[in-house]
Amino acid sequence: MAYAYDTNNIFAKILRGEIPCNKLLETEHSLAFHDIRPQAPHHVLVIPKGPYVTFDHFALEASDAEKADFLTAIGKVCAALGVQPGEGGAGYRAISNAGNDGVQEVPHLHVHILGGRVLGRMLERAE
Numbered sequence: 001m002a003y004a005y006d007t008n009n010i011f012a013k014i015l016r017g018e019i020p021c022n023k024l025l026e027t028e029h030s031l032a033f034h035d036i037r038p039q040a041p042h043h044v045l046v047i048p049k050g051p052y053v054t055f056d057h058f059a060l061e062a063s064d065a066e067k068a069d070f071l072t073a074i075g076k077v078c079a080a081l082g083v084q085p086g087e088g089g090a091g092y093r094a095i096s097n098a099g100n101d102g103v104q105e106v107p108h109l110h111v112h113i114l115g116g117r118v119l120g121r122m123l124e125r126a127e
Contacts, residue, residue, distance in 0.1 A: 005051035011108035015049055024080060029066045030073035032113075041116025042081045042092070046074050052109040054098035074111060083115035093119050 006012070013019045014033070021033035024044055035043040048070050052058040058070070074094065078084050083092040092115035097104040 003053040003057045005053055006107050007051070009106050009108050011045075011047050011106055011110060012051075015047075025073060025076055027069050027073050029069035032073055032077045035112070039112075040114040040119060042083060042114060044077050044081065044113045045110045046070070046077055046113060047108060047110045053107050054104070054109055055096045055111075056098065058109050074113065077113050078115075081113065081115060083113070089115070091115060093122070095122075 010019060014021050015031060021031075022036075023031065023033045025032040025046075029049050030046060031049060032044050032046045035045055048058060048062065048066055050058075050062060050066055052062060058067070062070070078089075078092055079087070081089075081092070083089040085091045092113055095112040095114070096109065
């Protein structure tokens with residue numbers, strides 16, 4: 001089944017300038033901004049500017065230029081936040097929720113970059 005993109009989701013409205021955001025980075029194909037309800041000292045959302053619902057949708061349908069830009073934007077956000085373990089940072093978590101089981105709240109691909117404290121286990125270990 002094809003993905004249906006909701007042009008009235010909050011991130012689409014942010015991209016159109018209808019809702020303000022605390023922008024950290026903007027590129028040709030991506031936007032990164034601080035989450036309005038941060039779950040860690042650093043909590044930034046990185047979104048593609050294209051109408052993609054989930055990571056798999058983006059991976060299968062985005063252009064090579066969009067994919068390269070989005071991944072580079074994530075790297076630049078980690079660098080700007082100073083969380084890169086290879087550069088002396090203490091680390092981060094990158095999360096992208098998808099669909100009902102993934103508890104996706106906004107139907108626009110977004111990656112959460114969280115850091116600035118120990119985040120604990122994401123899920124309990126399977127027995």
